[in-house]
Amino acid sequence: MKIIHTSDWHLGRLIYGCSLIGDQEYFIKEIFLPYVINEQPQLVVIAGDIFDRQIAPVEAIRLFNCALGVLYERGIKIAVIAGNHDGGDRLAAYSGLLRGSGLYISARPFDTPPLYLEDKYGGVDVHFLPYFDTATARDILNDDSIRGAEEAYKAMINEIKKGFKAGRKNILIAHCFVAGSSVCESESPSFIGGSGEVGASVFEGFDYVALGHLHGPQQPSKTVFYSGSPLKYSFDEEKQKKSMIVADFNDNKVDIKRLPIKSMRDMRTITGTLDELILASKSDKNSDDYLYAMLTNERPIYEPMAQLREYYPNILGLHPGWLTTSGNGGARDELREKLRSKTAGDSMFFEEFLKQVCGITPGPKEIAVFEEVMAYISAEGGNI
Numbered sequence: 001m002k003i004i005h006t007s008d009w010h011l012g013r014l015i016y017g018c019s020l021i022g023d024q025e026y027f028i029k030e031i032f033l034p035y036v037i038n039e040q041p042q043l044v045v046i047a048g049d050i051f052d053r054q055i056a057p058v059e060a061i062r063l064f065n066c067a068l069g070v071l072y073e074r075g076i077k078i079a080v081i082a083g084n085h086d087g088g089d090r091l092a093a094y095s096g097l098l099r100g101s102g103l104y105i106s107a108r109p110f111d112t113p114p115l116y117l118e119d120k121y122g123g124v125d126v127h128f129l130p131y132f133d134t135a136t137a138r139d140i141l142n143d144d145s146i147r148g149a150e151e152a153y154k155a156m157i158n159e160i161k162k163g164f165k166a167g168r169k170n171i172l173i174a175h176c177f178v179a180g181s182s183v184c185e186s187e188s189p190s191f192i193g194g195s196g197e198v199g200a201s202v203f204e205g206f207d208y209v210a211l212g213h214l215h216g217p218q219q220p221s222k223t224v225f226y227s228g229s230p231l232k233y234s235f236d237e238e239k240q241k242k243s244m245i246v247a248d249f250n251d252n253k254v255d256i257k258r259l260p261i262k263s264m265r266d267m268r269t270i271t272g273t274l275d276e277l278i279l280a281s282k283s284d285k286n287s288d289d290y291l292y293a294m295l296t297n298e299r300p301i302y303e304p305m306a307q308l309r310e311y312y313p314n315i316l317g318l319h320p321g322w323l324t325t326s327g328n329g330g331a332r333d334e335l336r337e338k339l340r341s342k343t344a345g346d347s348m349f350f351e352e353f354l355k356q357v358c359g360i361t362p363g364p365k366e367i368a369v370f371e372e373v374m375a376y377i378s379a380e381g382g383n384i
Contacts, residue, residue, distance in 0.1 A: 001119040003171070004036055004259075005245040007047035007212030008229035010085065012060035014052075015233065015290065016316040021059050026264040027230050028067050032244070035259050036076065039246055042117055044076055047212030047227065048083025048131055048175030055087060068103060077102040079115055081130035083175040083212055088130060106130045106173075109140055109156055114163065121251045122167060127160050127206075129174040131213075149176070149196045157202055169207040169249060176213055178220040186215055186234035200224050208247050208254055216240050217258065225256070232267040235292045265289050265314065273297050274304055281311035293318035300353070346374050 009027075013020045036044060051060055071078050080103070082088035088107030095105040095112065106112040106128035115126040137152035138144055141159065146152050153176065164170060177183075179197040200221035203209045209224040215237060217228035227245045232238060243258035266286060270277055271294040281287050291312050295304060299322050308315050350370045354360045362370075 001043075001117060001121070001124055001249045002039065002041040003043040003045055003208075003210075003247050003249075004039060004041045005045045005047065005210040005225065005227045005247060006032070006230060007045075007175075007210075007227050008049040008083070008215055009046070009064075010049055010052040010229065010231075010233060011063055012052045012057045013231075013233060018290070018314070018316060020231065020233075021057075021063070023231060023264045024060075025063055027261065028063060030264075031261055032230070033067065033070050035244065036071065037074065039259075040074075041076060041246070042119070043115075043126065044071055044078050045126075045171075045173055045210045046078070046080045047173050047210045048081050049085045049212055049229075050080065050083070050091065051086050053085060053087075054090070056090075072101060072103065075102070077115065077117070078104065079126055079128070079173055080105045081128055081173050081175055081212070082107045084131045086131075104128070108132070109136070110159075119249070121249065122169070123165070124169045124171060124207075124249065125163075125165065126171045126173065129156060129160070129172060131175040132156070150198050150202065153198045153202045161205060164205075170205070172203065172206045172209045174203075174209065174211055176211065178211065178214075178224065178226075181214050181218055181220055181226065182216045184215045184234055184240075185236050186229075207249070210245075210247075217243050217245075223254075230261050231263050232290075235267060235269055238266075238268045268292075269294060270312075271296065274301050274307060277308060278311050284312075287312050288314050291315045294321065295319065296321040298322050347371055 009024065011021070011024055013024070050064060068078060080091070082091050092105045092107035092111070095107070098105065104112055104115050107130055109129055109132050112128045117124045117126065132152070134146060134149060134152045137156055138146045141155055143155065146155055160172070176198050177196055178200050203221070203224050206223055211224060211226045214226050215229040215233060216226065217240070218226045220226070225245055228240065228242060230242055230244065232240065232242065242261040242263065244261065246257050246259060248255040265288060267290040269292045270280070272280065273296050277293060291314065293308055293315060295301065295318055297320070300320065301307070304318060304320070305315065308318070347367055347370065351362055351367065354362050
């Protein structure tokens with residue numbers, strides 16, 4: 001029996017105010033669905049965070065429905081759990097009716113019975129454990145003694161194991177943070193100071209654990225796998241190799257392979273002076289990637305984003321290197337220090353802008369006019 005495991009689609013995601021819906025549509029229609037059609041699995045698992053927020057935009061819902069429709073037409077069963085980003089009750093609307101069509105959606109622990117699959121080697125039970133917090137575990141299990149995520153997961157999984165059937169393999173779909181795993185900036189942690197971490201040992205007894213929540217593909221233990229997100233959602237993910245997992249269950253083992261994902265646009269960092277980056281753009285075949293620029297200029301640049309966007313249309317942000325470079329002059333170092341400590345006033349910004357960008361040194365009269373205008377704007381609440 002073969003399954004495809006993916007997670008953390010985050011449909012409807014915005015990065016630096018830029019919608020990724022076009023990139024996500026490319027992933028689903030040009031990568032995900034062709035992979036599924038080629039592999040012909042018995043089951044597709046989506047381990048949470050299908051949407052990026054609880055009330056998903058219409059375009060994201062339509063895209064998800066498109067994917068489900070193709071899988072249904074191919075007769076492929078689908079197992080979905082809610083993640084911490086999903087609106088679980090919205091995601092699982094009419095879930096009881098949809099099971100007859102091969103679509104199993106779980107929003108709350110134990111709201112969906114195990115999915116039974118069978119192949120020539122025997123039976124397989126697929127168990128659902130959508131995202132939940134400790135308070136939810138205490139409520140469902142009627143046990144006020146449960147403290148912390150690890151205890152909650154142990155209690156929930158022990159309850160699941162009570163239903164294990166002799167001679168069957170067991171797959172678990174869950175959405176959580178396994179201790180020791182690598183995290184990314186784009187993830188919304190469900191833990192503070194380790195209180196939300198779950199040890200990999202709590203999943204012992206399952207033949208395969210399909211996890212969502214963390215965006216880097218990784219394997220916390222022998223049978224526990226994160227597929228990772230299909231797209232890069234922060235610049236600290238730029239070195240990650242995105243993929244989906246194919247798990248092929250044989251008589252006494254599970255063969256694992258990862259299907260690589262090449263996105264429509266990459267996400268990467270470029271470094272250099274403004275002139276160097278503009279020159280490099282002429283030979284950059286992927287200049288429409290999502291970019292973050294590390295500028296190395298030693299003095300401020302007038303509207304660097306606007307200048308770079310002419311050559312890199314999808315640049316999302318930049319870091320002005322002159323703010324972190326020191327030792328080039330007393331006045332400039334003083335400005336940097338005041339900017340870092342947030343003690344630089346509006347007048348200092350105005351004066352330094354004219355000096356360093358326009359090459360003009362303002363006199364007392366010009367500064368007085370600037371301060372008068374700023375006082376007027378402040379009195380009007382920022383409305384002019």
